[in-house]
Amino acid sequence: MAATADKTVIEGLIKQNGTTIGAVLGRGSVGVAEEGPDGKMHATVRIPMDELIFEPRVLVMPHGGDLELEIINDDNNSHCAVLPNNGDAKFIWLVNFSKGTASLNLDGPGYYWYGSRTGNDEGGGLTGTIVVGGEVPDEAKLDRPPQPRP
Amino acid sequence: MATETEYVDAGAAVDFRILSPGLAGSAPPVAKGVNYDRILNARDAEPHNWITYYGAYNGQRYSSLDQINTSNVKGLTPAWVFQCGSVGMHSGASTYSLEASPLVVDGIMYVTGFDGWIWALDAKTGQELWRYHRASPYDVRLCCGNVNRGCAVAHGLVFMTTLNAHVIALDATTGQLVWDQTYGDVRAGESATVAPLIVKDMVIVGSSGGEFGVRGHADAFKLETGERVWRCYMIPAPGEPGSETWPADGEAWARGGANCWTTPTFDPDLNLLYFNTGNPCPDFDGGVREGDNLFTNCVVAVDPDSGQIKGHYQYTPHDVWDYDSTMENILFEMDGRKCSGHFDKNGYFFVLDRTDCSLIRVVPFVDRITWGEIDASGKVTPRVFPDEEGVPVHFWPGPAGAKEWTHACYSPKTGLFYCPVQDVGATATRRRREFKESIPYWGAGVAVDTEDVSGYLSAIDPATGQERWRFRNQFPMTASVLATGGDLVFAGDPAGIYRAFNASSGDLLWDFNCGSGHHSSPSTYTVDGRQYIACPVGYGAWTEGFFPGALAAPGGSAIYAFALPE
Numbered sequence: 001m002a003a004t005a006d007k008t009v010i011e012g013l014i015k016q017n018g019t020t021i022g023a024v025l026g027r028g029s030v031g032v033a034e035e036g037p038d039g040k041m042h043a044t045v046r047i048p049m050d051e052l053i054f055e056p057r058v059l060v061m062p063h064g065g066d067l068e069l070e071i072i073n074d075d076n077n078s079h080c081a082v083l084p085n086n087g088d089a090k091f092i093w094l095v096n097f098s099k100g101t102a103s104l105n106l107d108g109p110g111y112y113w114y115g116s117r118t119g120n121d122e123g124g125g126l127t128g129t130i131v132v133g134g135e136v137p138d139e140a141k142l143d144r145p146p147q148p149r150p
Numbered sequence: 151m152a153t154e155t156e157y158v159d160a161g162a163a164v165d166f167r168i169l170s171p172g173l174a175g176s177a178p179p180v181a182k183g184v185n186y187d188r189i190l191n192a193r194d195a196e197p198h199n200w201i202t203y204y205g206a207y208n209g210q211r212y213s214s215l216d217q218i219n220t221s222n223v224k225g226l227t228p229a230w231v232f233q234c235g236s237v238g239m240h241s242g243a244s245t246y247s248l249e250a251s252p253l254v255v256d257g258i259m260y261v262t263g264f265d266g267w268i269w270a271l272d273a274k275t276g277q278e279l280w281r282y283h284r285a286s287p288y289d290v291r292l293c294c295g296n297v298n299r300g301c302a303v304a305h306g307l308v309f310m311t312t313l314n315a316h317v318i319a320l321d322a323t324t325g326q327l328v329w330d331q332t333y334g335d336v337r338a339g340e341s342a343t344v345a346p347l348i349v350k351d352m353v354i355v356g357s358s359g360g361e362f363g364v365r366g367h368a369d370a371f372k373l374e375t376g377e378r379v380w381r382c383y384m385i386p387a388p389g390e391p392g393s394e395t396w397p398a399d400g401e402a403w404a405r406g407g408a409n410c411w412t413t414p415t416f417d418p419d420l421n422l423l424y425f426n427t428g429n430p431c432p433d434f435d436g437g438v439r440e441g442d443n444l445f446t447n448c449v450v451a452v453d454p455d456s457g458q459i460k461g462h463y464q465y466t467p468h469d470v471w472d473y474d475s476t477m478e479n480i481l482f483e484m485d486g487r488k489c490s491g492h493f494d495k496n497g498y499f500f501v502l503d504r505t506d507c508s509l510i511r512v513v514p515f516v517d518r519i520t521w522g523e524i525d526a527s528g529k530v531t532p533r534v535f536p537d538e539e540g541v542p543v544h545f546w547p548g549p550a551g552a553k554e555w556t557h558a559c560y561s562p563k564t565g566l567f568y569c570p571v572q573d574v575g576a577t578a579t580r581r582r583r584e585f586k587e588s589i590p591y592w593g594a595g596v597a598v599d600t601e602d603v604s605g606y607l608s609a610i611d612p613a614t615g616q617e618r619w620r621f622r623n624q625f626p627m628t629a630s631v632l633a634t635g636g637d638l639v640f641a642g643d644p645a646g647i648y649r650a651f652n653a654s655s656g657d658l659l660w661d662f663n664c665g666s667g668h669h670s671s672p673s674t675y676t677v678d679g680r681q682y683i684a685c686p687v688g689y690g691a692w693t694e695g696f697f698p699g700a701l702a703a704p705g706g707s708a709i710y711a712f713a714l715p716e
Contacts, residue, residue: 072157082238083163084285087327089237090163100160107314109337110287113239122238132287139378140315140332142365143387144404147338149587 016052016125023053023125031056033067044070045128047079047094052121054081054114054128063134064108072099079121084112084130108132166237167281177270177279180256181322182306186350189304190418197635200254200673200684203300203345204557208481209415211559212633213674217681219636222714223650223660229682229713230276232269233706240265241288241313242296247690248707250300251345251630251671259675259684260308260322261709262298262345268310270325273684274677276711280325286313291339291588293361295691299412300345300671302353304373309353311342317355317371329376333357333369339588340364345413349423349454352379356410360428360474363405363591366446368414368425370457380457384408384427384445391459392444402439405585407431408446412476412555417488420505422451422460424481424490428474432585433549434536434578435470435593442467447475449492451507461507465494470535471521471578472549472596479504480560480567484612491612493558493569495551498524501612513615515608516552516571521545536580536594548576548598550626550696557630557671559639564653566609566618568639570627572696574603600699607631607641609656619656621649626697629668632683640683642668644700648685648710666706683712 012018014027033041041061045054052075061067073079073094083090085104092100094116106112111131115122135141167173184201192199193206197214204211218226236246246264253260259273266284271277286296290313302309307319307328315334320327333355334340339362347354352370360366370379385406386392396403408427415424430439430446444462447469451461466473473495480491481504490504497519501511509528522532534545550572558569576598585591605626609618621641629642633653642648644667650660667689674683688707693700 071160071163073160074155081163082166086285087165088281088283089166089285091166091169092160092163094160095158097155098158098160100162102163106285107287107312107316107332110314111289112285113288115238117237127239135337136315136332136335141335142338142340142367142404143383144365145401147363147401147404147587148585149337150589 016050022123025125025127026129028053028057029055030058030060032060035062040066040068042068044072046072047075047126049075052125054126058129058131061106061108061130061132064106064132067104067106069102069104070099071102073097078118079116079126080118081114082117083114106130106132108134170278172278173281174277174279177258177323179306179323180258181303181308184255184304186348189348198676199256200252200675201303203251203302203347203413204415204478205673207416207418209478210480210482211557211630212561214635215674215676215681216635217676218634218638218683218714220638220652220659223638225714226650226660226712227715229711232271232276232278232709234263234267235707236265239288240296241286241290242292245295245690247295247297247669248686248688248709249297249670249691250686252673252684252686252709253301253303254673254675254684255303257677260301260303261686262301262310263707264296264298266312268301268308273675273682282320282325284312284318287336290314290336290341291359291362292341294695297343297691299343302346302348304348307373309346309373311344311346311355313341315340315342315357317346317353319373319376331371331376331378334359337588338364344411347413347416348373349416352454354414354423354454356425358409358411360407360409360431361433361590361592362588363431363585364407364409365404366407366409366427368410368452370454382452382457382459384410384450386444395442395444397440405431405591406439406443406446410476412478415479415481417481417504420488421453423454424479424504425450425452426476426479428476429469429472432591432593433472435580435582436468447473449475449479449490449502449507463502463507463509465492465500466496467530471545473551477553477555478557480558482560482612489612491560491567493553495547495553496521497547497552499610499615511615515569515610516547516573518546518573518575536578539580539582542577542579544575544577546575547572548574549596550574550598554628554696556628556669559631559633561633561653563635563637566611566653568631568633569608569610570629570631570641571606571608572626572628573605574626574697575599598695598698603697603699607651621651621656621658625700628696630671632672632674634674640672642685642687644668644689644697644703646687646704664710666704666708667700680713680716685710685712
C-alpha cells in the first residue's frame with residue numbers, strides 16, 4: 001500500500017525539475033474551444049516560458065468538427081507541434097517567440113495527443129491533449145434499449 | 151516597463167506528409183475503371199491484379215500466376231521494402247501490427263496499416279505515391295490491437311474503415327477524402343477493422359466490438375455517395391427469427407455480440423453474401439445467456455440487395471470459449487455441388503452446401519481438442535468449459551482458436567485447402583460481472599498458454615476431410631496463407647520466417663527472415679510481366695490471445711515485395 005503524496009510531490013508533477021525531470025503528461029489546466037458563427041471551433045494554446053507544456057494542457061472541443069487553433073510560443077527556445085488531423089497530421093515549427101495557426105478536423109467522441117517532436121520535448125511535458133466530446137450520429141447507434149454506462 | 155512581445159510569424163501548420171522526400175503526391179487513375187463486373191471476373195480476366203480482399207469473391211486466396219513456381223522459387227528475393235512507423239502517441243501504442251491484404255490494380259498497390267494509415271504505392275518500386283492518415287482517438291476501445299485488414303477499390307475510389315467505426319471513401323489518385331460515414335458507436339465499445347467489400351454499387355462493412363457487449367451488424371452504403379442502403383443485425387431483436395435462442399427475459403440479446411469483423415465472401419449466382427460472425431457476449435459466461443445464441447459463431451447468408459438473412463449454420467452453439475467464427479467461408483465446387491469450407495476456432499473443418507447452409511462434412515483439423523466434440527452429424531457435445539465461479543478450467547484450443555481470423559486458402563489446381571493452425575490452449579476462470587457500455591464484458595479471467603504450444607500448415611482434402619500433408623512449426627501459424635498456380639503455398643510465422651511449400655507434397659522450397667512476425671494476408675500480382683509476392687509484416691495486435699510467447703517479438707512494420715531476379 002502506498003502512502004498519500006504530499007502537496008510538494010503533487011505540485012512537482014506539473015513543473016520542470018520538480019518531482020521528476022519534466023512535467024508528467026495529462027495533468028494541468030483545461031480549456032474549452034469556443035464555437036464561432038461559422039460552426040468552426042476556435043482556441044489558443046501557448047508554450048509558457050521554461051515550463052515545457054502546452055497551456056491549456058487539455059483542450060476540449062464540445063463535439064467533432066473543425067478547430068482553428070492559434071499556437072503561441074512564449075518560450076525562449078524553439079519547439080514545434082505535430083497535431084492530429086483527419087487526412088494527415090499537421091506540422092508547425094515554432095521558433096522562440098513565434099505564433100502560428102493550425103486548421104484541424106477531428107472526429108468525436110474521443111481524445112487525441114499532440115506534441116513537440118524536437119528533442120524529447122514530448123517526454124518533458126510538451127504533449128497536449130485535445131478532447132472531443134459529443135455522441136456519434138443517431139443513425140450510427142445500436143438499435144437496442146438504453147444500456148448502463150460506468 | 152513591460153513591452154509587448156513581437157512574435158515571429160510561424161505561419162499555418164502544413165500537412166506532415168510534405169516533409170516526406172520520397173512521396174510523389176498522386177497515383178495514376180488506374181482504379182477508375184474498376185467496377186463490379188471486373189471484380190466478378192477478377193481471377194480469370196486479370197490475374198496480374200489483386201483487386202478485392204481475397205483476390206476474388208470466393209475467398210480462395212488463389213492466384214493462377216505461375217512465373218514463380220516450384221522449380222525457381224528458391225531464387226526469390228526482396229525486390230523492394232516499404233517501411234512504416236509512427237509519430238507521437240497513438241491508440242493501442244503497444245499493440246499495432248500490419249494485418250492487411252495489399253490490393254493491386256495495374257501496377258498500383260493500395261494497402262492499409264495500423265492507426266488509420268493507408269498508402270498508394272508503386273507496386274514495381276515500392277515508391278510511396280500518396281498517403282492518408284485518419285486521426286484515431288487514443289481512447290477508442292480496441293479488444294485486439296490497433297489494426298486494419300485492408301481496403302476496397304472501385305470507381306476511382308478507395309474505401310477503408312477506421313478504428314472509430316467510420317467507413318470512408320478516398321480519391322484513388324490523390325488520397326483525398328470524398329465521403330465519410332459513421333457506422334458504429336464508440337461510446338458503446340464499437341470499432342472497425344474490417345476490409346470493405348464492393349458488391350454491385352455498394353460497399354459492405356461490418357462492426358467490431360465483440361468483447362464489449364455490443365450488438366453485431368453489417369452495413370451497406372452506396373459506394374459513390376456513402377448513402378446508407380441497409381443495416382443487418384446479427385442478433386435478432388425479440389420476436390425476430392432466432393430470438394427464441396436467447397433468454398426471453400432481460401436484454402442479453404442487446405449485448406450479444408456476433409460481430410462480423412472479417413470480410414464476407416460472395417456468391418454472385420446465388421446472390422448471397424456469406425458473413426462470418428463472432429462470439430457471443432459475455433464471452434465465457436453462458437449462464438446469463440442460456441440458449442444457442444443465434445447468430446453468434448455462424449456463417450450467415452445475406453441477400454446483398456435487401457440486407458435480409460436468408461440462411462445460417464452455427465459452428466459453436468452457445469459458445470463459452472470465445473470461439474468466434476469470423477474466419478472466412480471459402481466458396482468452392484465439389485462433385486457438382488456449391489460448397490463452402492470453413493476452419494473454425496473450435497478446431498473443426500466444416501464443409502457446407504452453400505445453397506442452404508447445410509452440413510456436408512465436419513472433421514477436426516488440430517490435434518488437441520478438449521473443449522468438447524462435434525460428431526459427423528454436426529452434433530455438439532461440450533465437455534470442458536468455465537461454469538463454476540472462480541474455478542480455473544483449461545481447454546484446447548484456447549480463445550484464439552485452432553485457427554485465428556488469418557485466412558486459409560484453396561487451390562483449384564490441387565483441390566486442397568491449406569490452413570494455418572495454432573495448437574495453443576488456455577485457462578479461463580469464470581468471473582461474472584455487470585454489463586456497462588464500453589467496459590470489456592468477458593465474464594472470465596483468461597490466461598493463454600505460453601508453453602507446450604506449436605503450430606502447423608496443413609493441407610486438407612475437402613472430399614475426405616483427410617490431411618494430405620503437414621508442415622510442423624515450433625510456433626503457432628498466425629498469418630494468412632496464399633496458393634498460386636506455380637504449385638506453391640506461401641505461409642509466414644511469428645518469428646518472421648516467410649516460407650514457400652510445394653502445394654502437392656508440402657516440401658519446403660524457400661524461406662526468408664522478414665525480421666518481424668507475420669499476421670497479415672499476402673497477395674500476388676505482376677507488373678510488366680514480373681510476378682511479385684506482397685507480404686506485410688509487423689507483429690503485435692492481440693498477441694496475448696494467439697501467442698503470448700511472442701509478446702516481446704520484434705515489432706517493426708514493413709511490406710516486402712518478393713520477386714525472382716531480373
